[in-house]
Amino acid sequence: MDSRIVSYGLQYAGYLIEASLLFYLARSRERKGLATPAFYLSSLLAAEAARAWVLHAYGKASERYFYVYWSTDFLLVISAFILVCLFFRRACLQEEKIWRFARLLLVFVFVIVLGISGLIFSHNYSGPVLNFYYFVFEFNQNLYFACLVLNTLLYLLLQQIESTDDQLGLLVCGVGIQFAGPAATLALVHLTSAGRFALSLNSYAIPLCTLGMLLVWAYAIVRVRDKETRVARHKIPAFAEVTAD
């Protein structure tokens, strides 16, 4: 089977799950704690819709597609960073002291990534178009890896404070799968100087990891919440006369 068909298949399955999850979140009554995944899912969908529209209207070789692709990539990485920050906030809701430290750490990491990317960018000045590409590529790569490290710190923090928020634990694991897989394959592409095997692995890994994250999120949102609702319903006191009937 053509590898591109498999890759497109995985991609379209991802879009379908993203849209279904968003629809589910929009329809559900209890939205507590679910605004963060909804925000990330919306940015994923918006970026994909914008890319698809520009690709359809101007073609893959056009300059507009180039700018839209890298701009949406930039926005997606920023959304991923915001997602990790919001997960940190949710984890530290009862731990104000840790949140104050985490907030400083998040700002520090962002500034460091911006500084390193700026430094590399200043060494690679090659005209406005390539300039834009160099900065966005470098910044995205660095911030993406920083998000993976921060997400792992968040997982460790959840273990440390013995968090009972099962849903958050699963959401964090999903994000970990989404960040770690592509980071590994992109590093392999870099190491093999864009070798054929690495490129082919990369074309599968990115949609597969996104799909993995979406499925874990779907489990966390639908199943874990369903369980919590059932437990909550169980706790509602019933009047004696009602139960007697």
Add this chain to the structure above:
Amino acid sequence: MILALLILILSTALFFFYFQVTCQKILHRQFDREYFQSIANANRLEFPSLRKSLEEFGAPVDYSRLRMMLKCDFLALTYLLKNAANVNQRYSYDERLLILYFRWQFLSLAVRRLLKVGENKAILRLTSVLQYFANVVGQRVNAVKFGNLTAADYLLNL
């Protein structure tokens, strides 16, 4: 070059770590009661006794027999997951993930056996996946009313 290698090693390790943690979190799901024992009895599955012997005595039975036991239980339970009281006649996505996890652990058991490290840990993980599957099957069967049939009777007539 060194940085890329470092990122490759770290990211690959983290990917497998998150995969394992996700599966463990799904396996920790609480069932309203223990269904697995009746399912194991009805189908003569051997994983509960294997788990018990490992937890109590710490020594597994001979390796080839152990592999066969785990494989047979896995095949029986995946068949039941798909066909017993399952209207859609297909696995859910968390079940698919756990099937993948079982296969991965099965492979890891062979590697651990070669290296002689943490063999029992892998066996316990494999039995916990089987226990989860048995619990899911039991819960499904229990949810469907079969007149006077118990879960075990239903499975025996399948």
